[in-house]
Amino acid sequence: MLEAWYPSRARLKRVRDDGWYVVCRLKQKRRFNGQAVRQHRRHPYWAERGWRSGGLKVLVVRPGKKYDATNRLTLAAAEVRRLDRLRSQSEEVSRVCQDQLALTGCQARSERAQLHHVVCGLIACCILERERHQCGLSVYKLKRQLSLQGRSLALPALERLR
Numbered sequence: 736m737l738e739a740w741y742p743s744r745a746r747l748k749r750v751r752d753d754g755w756y757v758v759c760r761l762k763q764k765r766r767f768n769g770q771a772v773r774q775h776r777r778h779p780y781w782a783e784r785g786w787r788s789g790g791l792k793v794l795v796v797r798p799g800k801k802y803d804a805t806n807r808l809t810l811a812a813a814e815v816r817r818l819d820r821l822r823s824q825s826e827e828v829s830r831v832c833q834d835q836l837a838l839t840g841c842q843a844r845s846e847r848a849q850l851h852h853v854v855c856g857l858i859a860c861c862i863l864e865r866e867r868h869q870c871g872l873s874v875y876k877l878k879r880q881l882s883l884q885g886r887s888l889a890l891p892a893l894e895r896l897r
Contacts, residue, residue, distance in 0.1 A: 744789040747806065751791065756807035758818040763802065767795055772802050782812035831874050832860050 750757045763773035768785040772795060776783070782796040793804045796815045803819045810818075832838045841852040867877050 744787070744791065747787065747791050747793075748789065751806055756805060758803060758805045758807075758815060758822055760819070760822075761795065761802040761804050765802075767793075767804075782815070784808055828860065831863075832856055 747757065747759075761767070761772050764771045766772070766788040767775050775795075776797070778797075779799055780797060782794065784792065784794050787793050787804070791806065792808065793806055794808050794810060794815065796803045796805075796812045798812070798816050798819075801819075803815050805815050805818070838853055838856040841849050843849050843852060863874060863877060867874055870877060872880070
């Protein structure tokens with residue numbers, strides 16, 4: 736599981752109790768081995784196993800200015816950093832779906848209509864991602880290009896769907 740929010744004790748315990756693992760970002764003032772994680776070690780690159788408040792055993796990795804933590808103690812520091820990059824990518828997809836594709840703006844009352852809205856939004860997200868990779872653009876640049884050129888520029892992926 737890749738966690739996007741700063742972890743609370745209750746959330747981490749729930750994940751642990753369900754048998755999942757989490758990779759998350761820690762705030763600098765979160766407790767690690769009885770003190771704020773920013774005061775634990777001054778060196779910018781380190782990894783150490785220890786205890787979060789509430790008796791949760793974690794592996795904390797500091798790759799520069801950030802602090803990443805996981806409850807899967809067997810992971811190497813490089814693997815934690817790799818999973819953190821995946822977490823960042825999943826947050827970006829979530830942000831695009833919410834902000835650019837209006838997935839949170841559905842006004843439908845029925846569960847079926849809301850599900851239809853989400854599925855259509857996710858299909859649109861997949862189409863945009865494919866076009867974005869083929870054009871070498873960011874999602875925001877592609878959206879701007881599409882809105883400026885309007886209907887005169889049809890996405891090839893949409894044409895194939897017709």
